[in-house]
Amino acid sequence: MTTLRAFTCDDLFRFNNINLDPLTETYGIPFYLQYLAHWPEYFIVAEAPGGELMGYSAAVLMLCMFTVMGKAEGSVAREEWHGHVTALSVAPEFRRLGLAAKLMECSWKNFKKSEKGGFFVDLFVRVSNQVAVNMYKQLGYSVYRTVLEYYSASSGEPDEDAYDMRKALSRDTEKKSVIPLPHPVRPEDIE
Numbered sequence: 001m002t003t004l005r006a007f008t009c010d011d012l013f014r015f016n017n018i019n020l021d022p023l024t025e026t027y028g029i030p031f032y033l034q035y036l037a038h039w040p041e042y043f044i045v046a047e048a049p050g051g052e053l054m055g056y057s058a059a060v061l062m063l064c065m066f067t068v069m070g071k072a073e074g075s076v077a078r079e080e081w082h083g084h085v086t087a088l089s090v091a092p093e094f095r096r097l098g099l100a101a102k103l104m105e106c107s108w109k110n111f112k113k114s115e116k117g118g119f120f121v122d123l124f125v126r127v128s129n130q131v132a133v134n135m136y137k138q139l140g141y142s143v144y145r146t147v148l149e150y151y152s153a154s155s156g157e158p159d160e161d162a163y164d165m166r167k168a169l170s171r172d173t174e175k176k177s178v179i180p181l182p183h184p185v186r187p188e189d190i191e
Contacts, residue, residue: 001049002046002047002048002049002054002099002102003046003047004044004045004046004047004102004103004106005044005045005047006040006041006043006044006045007036007040007043007044007045007056007058008036008045009033009036011045011053011056012029012032012033014052014053015045015053015056017052017053017091017093018053018054018055018056018089018090018091019089021089021091021092024087024089025087025151027087032058035058035086039058039059041110042057042058042059042083042107042110042111043056043057043058043059044056044057044058044103044106044107046090046094046099046102046103048094052091053091054090054091054094054099055088055089055090055091055094055099055100055103056087056088056089056103057085057087057088057103057104057106057107058085058086058087058088059083059084059085059086059107059110059111059121080119080177081118081119082118082119082120082121082122082169082177083107083111083118083120083121083122083169084121084122084123085104085107085121085122085123086123088100088103088104088123088132090103100132100135101135101138101139104135104136104139105139107121108121108139108167111169112169112170118169118171119168119169119171119172119177120166120167120168120169120172120177120178121141121166121167121169122144122164122165122166122167123136123141123164123165124147124150124162124163124164124165125162125163125165126151126160126161126162127146127160127161127162127163128160133163133165136165137165139167140167141165141166141167142165142166142167142178142180143163143164143165143180144163144164144165144166144177144178144179144180144181145163145164145180145181145183145184145185146161146162146163146164146184146185147161147162147163147164147184147185147186147187147190148161148184148185148186148187149161149186149187150162150187161184164190166178
């Protein structure tokens with residue numbers, strides 16, 4: 001039976017099977033430790049019965065002034081206080097089992113019960129990753145805007161665009177946070 005549990009420091013030495021994938025953005029150990037220290041309730045791992053890590057989800061709900069490495073931004077006065085799913089990844093051998101959706105549902109429940117009360121939850125996904133885009137749509141997310149050249153390419157290929165997808169929380173009673181923008185933006189235009 002698969003277990004969803006809190007991510008621990010020991011997991012940093014066990015999750016290479018998940019991160020070694022071209023669709024997964026990989027960060028340095030200090031980045032993961034920061035999430036673990038500041039937002040442990042939003043850092044979840046799926047573990048197989050034999051102890052192998054199957055996937056993880058890292059998210060935050062916070063207030064800051066600028067987007068850096070996928071952090072959330074916003075202000076309560078401007079109704080931009082929100083949760084942000086920074087990373088969601090499932091090891092290739094455990095895909096197509098519904099684990100990503102389960103991890104997202106678990107994160108969503110944590111956002112909903114948070115006393116910080118954000119207006120929406122957002123995430124960024126590669127435009128080319130249609131499997132993920134379709135899963136997020138099935139979970140109630142919609143494309144808010146396209147961010148041009150958000151993902152850096154390797155080996156001389158062009159940078160890849162991202163969708164900024166959003167799902168309104170109950171605090172956004174008029175669903176203003178998910179009304180799509182009519183034009184794409186650049187990464188430096190994201191507040």
